[in-house]
Amino acid sequence: MIEGIDPRLEGQLAFIQELDRLKGVLRQTRVLDGARQENSAEHSWHLAICAMLLAEHAPPGTDLLRVLRMVLVHDVVEIDAGDAFAYDAVVNVGKEEREQLAAERIFGLLPADQAKELRALWMEFEEGATPDARFAVALDRLQPLLLNFHGQGGSWRYHAVTADRVRVRMAPIQEGAPGLWPLVLRLLDEAVARGFLLPAAIIADTG
Numbered sequence: 001m002i003e004g005i006d007p008r009l010e011g012q013l014a015f016i017q018e019l020d021r022l023k024g025v026l027r028q029t030r031v032l033d034g035a036r037q038e039n040s041a042e043h044s045w046h047l048a049i050c051a052m053l054l055a056e057h058a059p060p061g062t063d064l065l066r067v068l069r070m071v072l073v074h075d076v077v078e079i080d081a082g083d084a085f086a087y088d089a090v091v092n093v094g095k096e097e098r099e100q101l102a103a104e105r106i107f108g109l110l111p112a113d114q115a116k117e118l119r120a121l122w123m124e125f126e127e128g129a130t131p132d133a134r135f136a137v138a139l140d141r142l143q144p145l146l147l148n149f150h151g152q153g154g155s156w157r158y159h160a161v162t163a164d165r166v167r168v169r170m171a172p173i174q175e176g177a178p179g180l181w182p183l184v185l186r187l188l189d190e191a192v193a194r195g196f197l198l199p200a201a202i203i204a205d206t207g
């Protein structure tokens with residue numbers, strides 16, 4: 001607490017300070033040279049750049065400014081809840097409850113009007129029901145796909161993820177940024193061909 005500071009500004013600064021902790025939240029996706037895992041703050045920044053550059057692939061009527069704001073706050077809850085690896089069913093148990101509690105605390109640092117606004121953007125992203133949210137979610141799926149592909153498999157190889165699971169994970173891109181879907185399919189096929197990604201799992205017929 002700073003002596004004599006306006007309470008509204010104090011809340012804003014407290015939120016800004018809290019966000020620094022997102023730099024310490026590690027994701028399973030690695031940076032391109034494979035030297036280390038990316039952190040969630042880097043991921044959010046990268047999505048904002050993706051949104052600016054790939055806006056022409058968004059569905060008609062998409063509000064780019066809303067998308068930018070959404071991707072910048074979409075992982076804030078990971079400060080408390082951590083990053084749950086998408087392909088690990090165990091760590092995803094209870095994820096929604098953990099993130100809701102995190103959202104209440106972290107956005108609650110802000111003045112009430114901003115807390116309501118940013119939490120609503122976060123919730124809109126989570127629900128993925130609007131064109132803006134669907135485009136934001138599509139970018140959130142595309143970015144690790146690009147890192148894993150150009151990083152020669154990255155977290156896919158490390159965790160022995162199969163192509164069918166990645167394709168399911170990428171499915172929101174087909175609706176949120178349909179013009180990018182052919183690229184996704186091409187990258188997945190090439191990733192398998194190059195050995196970056198395991199082929200779809202084969203289930204034995206025990207008939």
